[in-house]
Amino acid sequence: MSDAAIKNQTDVEEPALLTYLGFLRRSLWLVTEGSLLYYAWMMALTAIALVGANAWAHQVADGMITTNMTDYVSWGLYIANFTFCEGLAVGGVLMVIAAYLYDDDDMHQVVFIGQAIAIAAIVMCTLFVTVDLGRPDRSWHLIPIIGKSNWPISMMTWDIVVLNGYLLLNLHIVGYLLYIRYRGKQPNPTWYIPFIYVSIGWAISIQTVTAFLYCGLGGRPFWNTALLAPRFLASTFVSGPAFIILVMRIMRVLGVYAAPPGPAQMLIRVIRIAMIINLIMMFSEFFTLFYAGGDHAVAGTYLFFGLHGHHALVPWIWTAVCCDILGTILFFLPGAMERGNIRIAACVLCIAGVWIEKGMGLIVPGFVPSTLHQLVEYLPSLSEWKVSTGIWAFGLMLITASLKLIINVLTGRLHQRPSRTRRRPPRSWLTQRLSR
Amino acid sequence: MTDQQTTISLPVLGEVSRRTAMKGAGATLGAAAFVAAIAPLRHLGESLTADEFMQRHYKELSAEDKRAVLARLEAETASEYGAEVRIGDLRPIPGTKFVYAINLSVCNGNGACVEACHRENNHDRATNQSYIRVLEMPKGTMDMEQGNTTYQHPVPADDRFYMPVQCQQCDEPPCVDVCPVEATWKEDDGIVVVDYNWCIGCRYCEAACPYHARRFNWKAPEVPAAEINPDQGYLSNRIRPQGVVEKCHYCLHRTRAGRLPACLEACPTGARVFGNILDPDSEVRWLLKNKRVFILKEHLGTQPAFFYFSDD
Ligand code: SF4
Ligand code: SF4
Numbered sequence: 154m155s156d157a158a159i160k161n162q163t164d165v166e167e168p169a170l171l172t173y174l175g176f177l178r179r180s181l182w183l184v185t186e187g188s189l190l191y192y193a194w195m196m197a198l199t200a201i202a203l204v205g206a207n208a209w210a211h212q213v214a215d216g217m218i219t220t221n222m223t224d225y226v227s228w229g230l231y232i233a234n235f236t237f238c239e240g241l242a243v244g245g246v247l248m249v250i251a252a253y254l255y256d257d258d259d260m261h262q263v264v265f266i267g268q269a270i271a272i273a274a275i276v277m278c279t280l281f282v283t284v285d286l287g288r289p290d291r292s293w294h295l296i297p298i299i300g301k302s303n304w305p306i307s308m309m310t311w312d313i314v315v316l317n318g319y320l321l322l323n324l325h326i327v328g329y330l331l332y333i334r335y336r337g338k339q340p341n342p343t344w345y346i347p348f349i350y351v352s353i354g355w356a357i358s359i360q361t362v363t364a365f366l367y368c369g370l371g372g373r374p375f376w377n378t379a380l381l382a383p384r385f386l387a388s389t390f391v392s393g394p395a396f397i398i399l400v401m402r403i404m405r406v407l408g409v410y411a412a413p414p415g416p417a418q419m420l421i422r423v424i425r426i427a428m429i430i431n432l433i434m435m436f437s438e439f440f441t442l443f444y445a446g447g448d449h450a451v452a453g454t455y456l457f458f459g460l461h462g463h464h465a466l467v468p469w470i471w472t473a474v475c476c477d478i479l480g481t482i483l484f485f486l487p488g489a490m491e492r493g494n495i496r497i498a499a500c501v502l503c504i505a506g507v508w509i510e511k512g513m514g515l516i517v518p519g520f521v522p523s524t525l526h527q528l529v530e531y532l533p534s535l536s537e538w539k540v541s542t543g544i545w546a547f548g549l550m551l552i553t554a555s556l557k558l559i560i561n562v563l564t565g566r567l568h569q570r571p572s573r574t575r576r577r578p579p580r581s582w583l584t585q586r587l588s589r
Numbered sequence: 590m591t592d593q594q595t596t597i598s599l600p601v602l603g604e605v606s607r608r609t610a611m612k613g614a615g616a617t618l619g620a621a622a623f624v625a626a627i628a629p630l631r632h633l634g635e636s637l638t639a640d641e642f643m644q645r646h647y648k649e650l651s652a653e654d655k656r657a658v659l660a661r662l663e664a665e666t667a668s669e670y671g672a673e674v675r676i677g678d679l680r681p682i683p684g685t686k687f688v689y690a691i692n693l694s695v696c697n698g699n700g701a702c703v704e705a706c707h708r709e710n711n712h713d714r715a716t717n718q719s720y721i722r723v724l725e726m727p728k729g730t731m732d733m734e735q736g737n738t739t740y741q742h743p744v745p746a747d748d749r750f751y752m753p754v755q756c757q758q759c760d761e762p763p764c765v766d767v768c769p770v771e772a773t774w775k776e777d778d779g780i781v782v783v784d785y786n787w788c789i790g791c792r793y794c795e796a797a798c799p800y801h802a803r804r805f806n807w808k809a810p811e812v813p814a815a816e817i818n819p820d821q822g823y824l825s826n827r828i829r830p831q832g833v834v835e836k837c838h839y840c841l842h843r844t845r846a847g848r849l850p851a852c853l854e855a856c857p858t859g860a861r862v863f864g865n866i867l868d869p870d871s872e873v874r875w876l877l878k879n880k881r882v883f884i885l886k887e888h889l890g891t892q893p894a895f896f897y898f899s900d901d
Contacts, residue, residue, distance in 0.1 A: 185612050185615070185616075186608075199619060199622075203622050203623060203626045204626075206623065206626040206627055207625075207626040207627065207629075209627075210626065210627040210628065210629040210630045211629045213629070213630055213633060213832075214629040214630060214632065214633050215629075215808065216806070216807050216808030216809060216831045216832060217790075217805070217807050217808075217832065218807040218808040220807075222807075223807075224795065224801070224803070224804050224805055225801075227792045227795045227796060227805060228792065228796060282791075285791065285792075286789050286790050286791055286832075287788075287789070287790020287791075287792070287805065287806070287831070287832025287833055287834075288788065288789050288790045288830075288832045288833060289789075290633075290637060290642060291787070291788075291789045291790075292789060294646075294770040294772070294787060294789055295769060295770060295789065300770060301646050301770050301771045301787070302769070302770070302771075303766075303768055303769050303770060303771045306766050306767075307766065307767050307768060307769045307793070308767065309767065309769035309791065309793050310769045313769065366793075369767075370763065370767070370796060370797050371763065371799065371889045371890070371891075372763065372797060372798060372799025372800075372886070372889060372891075373796065373799075451734065519796070520796070522734070523801050524798065524799050524800060524801045525722060525724065525733055525736065525738065525754060525800070525801045526733040526734040526736060527738060527801075
């Protein structure tokens with residue numbers, strides 16, 4: 154009786170802010186807690202991320218001369234990765250569409266995976282842009298009002314706006330749902346359903362804006378094609394879902410979380426269609442480039458066959474083509490619908506294919522030959538690889554930590570402790586848990 | 590109830606604090622490793638003054654701000670490069686629109702303009718940077734793919750003509766449109782300029798320019814003190830910081846003071862003509878009216894203020 158009375162009392166007394174801070178504190182504790190394997194994984198990633206941070210620090214101090222970029226090829230591995238990660242962020246929206254627009258129950262259970270990946274991917278995007286800046290100390294110039302935004306003319310300003318908007322949307326949706334679950338309450342639809350719908354449209358717009366970033370440049374014939382935005386979307390719906398399937402498999406193998414079979418199968422059905430569309434568009438691009446020839450064909454020739462003895466990208470792009478085609482064939486095998494190696498191989502191949510085709514295979518030919526038709530090639534420097542790998546490691550850390558947190562909340566392992574224990578010193582909740 | 594809890598949790602508390610301690614140690618180690626990893630940034634932090642960091646966009650600077658900024662930059666050049674320079678800030682002359690025209694019949698590809706630009710504009714010595722590239726093209730084609738900018742033989746070669754290319758000061762400049770922070774803009778006399786203290790170095794403008802007119806400072810330029818041109822402008826030839834983009838500015842520190850661009854003065858053939866197109870008596874005006882004139886990549890709609898012509 155008296156306990157209940159105290160509970161009621163504290164429920165009234167404890168301000169929401171405290172509960173929320175408690176949630177954050179306990180989340181932080183949770184993600185720094187785990188098995189030996191977890192520690193080893195996170196520490197390895199930390200080490201890689203630190204190597205990347207170090208390479209970046211040198212780049213900022215000594216100048217971007219540490220990269221292999223030049224005035225001829227002025228964007229490289231960083232922007233290539235940025236483009237790919239943006240696709241990754243958007244890919245998860247498929248799950249959101251299935252879960253919320255089509256009310257797929259199974260999908261509802263796993264939709265958080267897509268959202269967690271989206272959050273990490275956007276953070277990676279931001280980092281890839283930041284490391285590409287010659288003056289990261291001036292990034293505040295990008296902030297509207299404080300800095301000076303060339304809005305709505307510059308597509309990059311648009312991109313920054315939509316990316317950060319998407320990040321906030323996802324943080325809000327995931328954060329809200331988790332927090333409510335943590336408190337053992339029912340989520341209030343008005344607090345998240347509208348945001349879900351907005352986020353769906355938003356995701357599409359992100360890809361479109363990023364494509365516009367390139368295809369809006371009249372001086373770069375290789376990019377200057379209306380097909381770029383649809384191609385981006387199609388390849389996004391390949392790489393995003395494939396990545397999600399891989400993550401789900403890893404979670405199952407580790408015994409952390411066993412997702413129902415439905416969502417993966419649905420994702421594969423989408424990948425099949427998206428990949429076919431992607432290949433058709435690639436072929437159409439190929440045809441237009443080479444049948445008519447002329448200005449537009451030069452960069453394409455360089456990319457696919459090499460030009461005047463320069464062929465740095467040839468092995469890359471044919472690797473991508475092979476990965477894409479092989480991956481697509483594998484996805485169409487009946488075996489892809491079952492849990493097995495075929496599915497995994499198909500996912501890995503398609504991710505690799507899209508990463509090249511949409512990254513190096515898209516960015517670099519935009520600059521080769523240069524606008525005055527000089528042929529200067531580009532392959533990333535060691536420092537660029539270090540920085541990029543570091544960012545990927547950091548992204549994987551984010552994905553791991555956020556998935557761990559989400560799973561613990563969803564399975565009820567992390568929840569608001571009974572209010573009477575709230576008055577105890579901060580660590581008592583764990584004491585209680587451990588003593589159970 | 591409370592007593593019971595306390596007794597149970599006592600031994601566990603030890604475990605907890607051990608874990609906390611371990612995590613604390615881990616976090617400290619991680620933080621220390623991070624600080625060590627980004628240590629190269631430290632000396633950068635020392636050289637970046639608060640004034641420089643907080644400096645507003647060129648167009649938002651008051652006259653007083655500008656004076657302070659120019660003085661600071663002069664002092665920086667003195668301490669970093671050991672050269673006494675004067676950095677001015679000439680504004681466009683009302684009623685002026687500068688255009689350039691090049692006589693392709695006369696240009697013989699000797700490259701004096703390239704060299705003059707290199708010296709006038711305090712370009713990095715080691716990379717031999719310049720705002721001008723001269724394309725050597727076979728006679729009978731305008732296809733730049735046949736062009737060559739790295740020719741090393743005596744000029745003029747037979748069956749070749751020479752086409753210098755630099756910033757075309759477009760009237761519809763794509764480089765200005767794409768800049769996310771408005772660090773580059775077109776001034777009233779038609780010159781497209783960059784605020785080197787506002788540019789974030791994203792190089793989007795470099796990707797957007799169809800004439801390969803922009804250069805990025807991949808490292809801080811190195812110029813011996815004795816070779817530094819002391820007559821400098823904030824928006825033109827002052828020594829650029831590392832990590833920002835720059836481009837031809839029609840030597841605005843000279844042309845706005847009534848002088849001619851350095852590349853024109855250096856040209857031994859008289860191929861270069863520069864002037865104010867709004868002035869009815871100017872030579873460029875006469876040329877544009879009477880010669881067969883063309884612009885580069887007209888189909889892109891960039892509307893260059895840079896013309897090519899030939900003697901009939
Ligand atoms: S030539 Fe290039 S840099 Fe110069 S104004 Fe035109 S687009 Fe801008
Ligand atoms: S490099 Fe500088 S001038 Fe060019 S678009 Fe970026 S911020 Fe603007």
